[in-house]
Amino acid sequence: MNQIITRRALIRKAVALGVSLPALNALLAQPSIAAALQAEVAVTAAAETFSPAGFNRPVCPYGATPELASFIDPTVEIEDPRRVELARHIYIGPFARLLANGAPIKLGEETNMQDNVLIQARFVRPATEQAKVTALGLREDGGVEIAERCILAHGATVKGPAKIGVGGGDIAVDPDNDQEVFLSFNCEVDGAILERNTGVSALGRVGPGVRLKSGFIVLPGKNVTTQAEADDPKLGKVRLLVGADVAFNEAVIEVNVAFASEYTRLYDENPVNVYGINYDPGNTTFNHDRSLPILAGVPTQDPCCCNRIIGDVRMADSRARLDQVMGERISLRADEGEPFMVGRIARMQDNVIFHALEEAELIVGNNVSYGNKAIVHGGGRPVVNPGSDPTEPTIIEDDVTLKDMTVVFRSLIGRGSTIGTKSAVVGSVLAPGTTIPDRTIYVNDAVFGTVEW
Amino acid sequence: MVTPRADDADNVGASLTGFASRLYDEVDAAPGWTTYWELTWEPLPGAIEYLVYYATAEGMSRRPRPTSQPSFRLSVARGQGTTANVAERAAQLALQAAQLRLVVVARLADGSITGPSRLFPVGEAAGQG
Numbered sequence: 267m268n269q270i271i272t273r274r275a276l277i278r279k280a281v282a283l284g285v286s287l288p289a290l291n292a293l294l295a296q297p298s299i300a301a302a303l304q305a306e307v308a309v310t311a312a313a314e315t316f317s318p319a320g321f322n323r324p325v326c327p328y329g330a331t332p333e334l335a336s337f338i339d340p341t342v343e344i345e346d347p348r349r350v351e352l353a354r355h356i357y358i359g360p361f362a363r364l365l366a367n368g369a370p371i372k373l374g375e376e377t378n379m380q381d382n383v384l385i386q387a388r389f390v391r392p393a394t395e396q397a398k399v400t401a402l403g404l405r406e407d408g409g410v411e412i413a414e415r416c417i418l419a420h421g422a423t424v425k426g427p428a429k430i431g432v433g434g435g436d437i438a439v440d441p442d443n444d445q446e447v448f449l450s451f452n453c454e455v456d457g458a459i460l461e462r463n464t465g466v467s468a469l470g471r472v473g474p475g476v477r478l479k480s481g482f483i484v485l486p487g488k489n490v491t492t493q494a495e496a497d498d499p500k501l502g503k504v505r506l507l508v509g510a511d512v513a514f515n516e517a518v519i520e521v522n523v524a525f526a527s528e529y530t531r532l533y534d535e536n537p538v539n540v541y542g543i544n545y546d547p548g549n550t551t552f553n554h555d556r557s558l559p560i561l562a563g564v565p566t567q568d569p570c571c572c573n574r575i576i577g578d579v580r581m582a583d584s585r586a587r588l589d590q591v592m593g594e595r596i597s598l599r600a601d602e603g604e605p606f607m608v609g610r611i612a613r614m615q616d617n618v619i620f621h622a623l624e625e626a627e628l629i630v631g632n633n634v635s636y637g638n639k640a641i642v643h644g645g646g647r648p649v650v651n652p653g654s655d656p657t658e659p660t661i662i663e664d665d666v667t668l669k670d671m672t673v674v675f676r677s678l679i680g681r682g683s684t685i686g687t688k689s690a691v692v693g694s695v696l697a698p699g700t701t702i703p704d705r706t707i708y709v710n711d712a713v714f715g716t717v718e719w
Numbered sequence: 720m721v722t723p724r725a726d727d728a729d730n731v732g733a734s735l736t737g738f739a740s741r742l743y744d745e746v747d748a749a750p751g752w753t754t755y756w757e758l759t760w761e762p763l764p765g766a767i768e769y770l771v772y773y774a775t776a777e778g779m780s781r782r783p784r785p786t787s788q789p790s791f792r793l794s795v796a797r798g799q800g801t802t803a804n805v806a807e808r809a810a811q812l813a814l815q816a817a818q819l820r821l822v823v824v825a826r827l828a829d830g831s832i833t834g835p836s837r838l839f840p841v842g843e844a845a846g847q848g
Binding site for chain 2: 380419439467486499500505506507508509510511513514516517518520521522524525602621622643644675676692693709710714
């Protein structure tokens with residue numbers, strides 16, 4: 267056996283499937299089986315892309331070492347996996363969806379799809395919009411091609427046909443000449459081409475028939491629907507990428523490449539570790555140790571839970587009550603920042619995401635309501651309070667309402683506040699009782715703009 | 720708090736001091752103006768290099784960016800024209816500070832590294848710290 271598929275990995279898989287070791291050994295002793303396995307190993311070792319079909323999940327390709335693997339969370343939904351091609355070092359987070367019915371999906375090396383990202387390879391749109399897509403040179407059945415080193419952050423959506431990180435070229439502010447594309451929280455790319463070294467900020471959108479050229483990033487909440495809007499920063503929808511964007515992208519990619527390895531390692535040690543309520547992988551710079559969530563004071567490992575609660579998440583609610591107040595496809599992922607302190611939940615709709623970086627990063631009070639696709643992302647609040655410790659946690663106080671598709675990032679949300687539908691609060695402190703209207707981008711204690719779609 | 724991984728060299732506990740950050744503009748023919756953010760710190764006797772780590776909301780970078788000088792610079796805002804648009808620049812700085820921070824350590828001649836600095840938001844001019 268070579269380093270790609272090991273006998274040990276095969277035994278782990280067999281045990282997970284309920285095959286007894288004596289039966290497996292008897293099978294492997296047969297010359298024809300051994301020869302077939304060796305041939306499969308040789309093919310796998312030589313390949314550069316893999317279909318996440320059959321045994322190629324959650325570790326892709328099957329049996330790959332952590333250093334070479336891609337990792338697909340077991341909750342990921344893949345339609346027609348034979349049409350999906352994955353390169354190496356890809357991390358696909360909980361409840362992401364790759365819908366390849368009718369068209370292919372390709373993901374390049376070191377790309378990541380974070381929690382609840384949706385890629386729909388063939389999206390049906392009105393004829394007038396489809397005509398724009400065709401005029402851009404994208405065939406209706408061309409599917410979605412995502413190049414190497416692309417970040418699809420929490421809740422991003424790509425509607426095919428589309429190309430991400432394809433075409434264009436290098437940019438002056440990226441001195442090492444590799445490429446990155448960043449699609450931020452709850453943004454959308456719909457029938458468009460994003461060239462190498464581009465991006466879309468939180469709740470931004472690139473519409474049908476638009477080509478975003480290398481060096482540009484769509485501003486938060488902006489809806490780019492014409493080529494002129496994509497090309498001219500003076501129209502107020504895009505800006506030029508800077509060195510800090512490149513640094514940010516490189517760091518996010520490094521972290522997610524590490525996740526591909528470390529979740530593979532966690533799975534290798536025991537396959538149940540990557541299901542339901544369970545351990546975080548640890549072994550990262552900020553988070554050495556593996557931890558279990560604590561529900562109503564009880565450390566809990568429950569691989570059968572349909573949601574993902576990962577690492578040191580300390581919830582006031584019991585396991586039984588979570589079933590009453592939580593929807594589906596929820597990912598509370600403390601695999602970097604920890605702990606998350608979560609008070610009693612009033613109601614958590616489907617597709618909610620928690621994620622954070624540093625220690626004591628995320629504190630949520632009692633009686634908080636979370637809308638569909640709400641994202642709570644932790645981090646310090648240095649901008650609004652320059653004299654403070656920049657590692658202050660993100661805090662959501664009691665009785666707060668987060669409506670559908672809201673984004674809360676590195677902020678303090680005062681008691682009784684309401685964040686409107688499809689709005690984002692970034693780096694801000696909201697006084698108790700504040701209402702942020704629907705479709706509002708609120709950055710650094712001021713309205714940055716509206717969400718245009 | 721940043722802590723070294725198991726495969727890092729020994730951490731000697733001391734930290735760098737004298738941090739200050741500033742913003743300044745430069746104007747080029749194309750695309751126009753650029754705002755840079757520069758972090759500086761006091762040189763540490765015995766340091767052979769300084770290692771800058773990026774921190775984002777997704778996690779902490781594992782790959783250090785080495786620098787021989789006690790300073791680190793990134794462009795944080797850009798625009799067209801010969802003078803910076805104040806509102807445009809302020810908005811870009813706020814967004815950068817919200818998404819990217821840096822941590823700095825020094826590597827000494829014996830391979831050990833100092834304790835980590837605090838996290839510095841990129842794009843925020845904090846003066847002496």
